[in-house]
Amino acid sequence: MNECLFIHLHSILKGVMARKIDNDKLVRIKKATMKTIVDRGIEKTTIAMIAKNANVSGGYLYRLYSGKQALIDELYFDKVVSINNELEILINSNPTSVTAIVTAFIKNRINYAVNKPEASKFYYQLLHNNNFKVDKSLKERNLLLIENLKSIGQKSGEIGKNINILQIHFHLFIYVVDYINFKKVNNFGIETINNNDVIYLTENILNILKKDN
Template identity: 25%
Template sequence: MARNTDPTRLEKIHQATMHMVVQNGYGGASISSIARQAGVAEGYLYRFYKGKSELVNELFYKALSEVANHMEEVLQRSQTLEEVLDELLDQMLRLTRDTPEKIMFLYKLMHDHTFRMEDTLRDRIFQICNSFRKLGIETGQMDPMISEENIYLLCVGYPITFINSRIKGLFYTHKLDSNELSTVKALILKSLKK
């Protein structure tokens, strides 16, 4: 047997954590269930994290950073709002397809009181929305009345809410397809325009 120091173990803990949070919420994701799911001892994860909260926080930070990183990069090379929004929603769609748990994990925590986004992350997101807004106003595509707050809620919050609502089957239960996301995209674009 190889020594149990392999990085897979930590990765398994991450997977298990996201899975349990998605399935049962933050409160319902007990350390013991996470450890069991990861095939690891209960005490093990305290080597890496001070506690459950720190563990979940890190995963949250990473997942949202991923989106932010992508957005920053896109904003630097894009000329139009459509382009940026296209990329954003494409990314969401990709995430939904490839790692649906990650989207739902984000959603669950964005709406959990226990979670307060760390200030640095929040500032960064504000900056991204600000750049987005400037681009929209420069190109004359966006209503200048619309604040960064609305941009964030519409462009990030709304699609995630929509995806979650569909996955959870609020009104309908059929699977989400790219057509529907296109409708969401159009809807958001319209709402931003002059």
């Protein structure tokens, strides 16, 4: 007993690991989850399929995630957080110009859609799925960022007096993502999203936000 305990503590302190963790595995699982959901839809995606696409045994997923819902949740929430982080950085580095912030934000969305099509489509699907909602604190953080943006715009005259938070949120976070996805999916599979779309979307949004209704 004592000896056993000793050996155990010893091995912990020494950092003993019976087998090197294949660090790639987590990445493979994340990619496979997104790819499978994009290819087949959430309803038809099974743990077995994800595991197969990730070259991992079925049971192994449960070592890293408590279940299917948790796995998808985490991937989605990560993405939502990182988009908000991004917006925060853009606001802090352009404290007087909504145009600059929106332009950069849209540019990032388009780059993301082009460079990480799987992740981008995955995010788009979950954005419109009622079973995956972000939690309250995340929503509140987002509202605060939009408030910041609004006050910048009202000082500079880029945002009209009667524009409200939800209108800004909708056009920045939903309109843009939907438009990009729509254009990619519908143009006969040819990826036509490009820098012209940055200008197009930015102008549309700024006009909408400027206008007093």
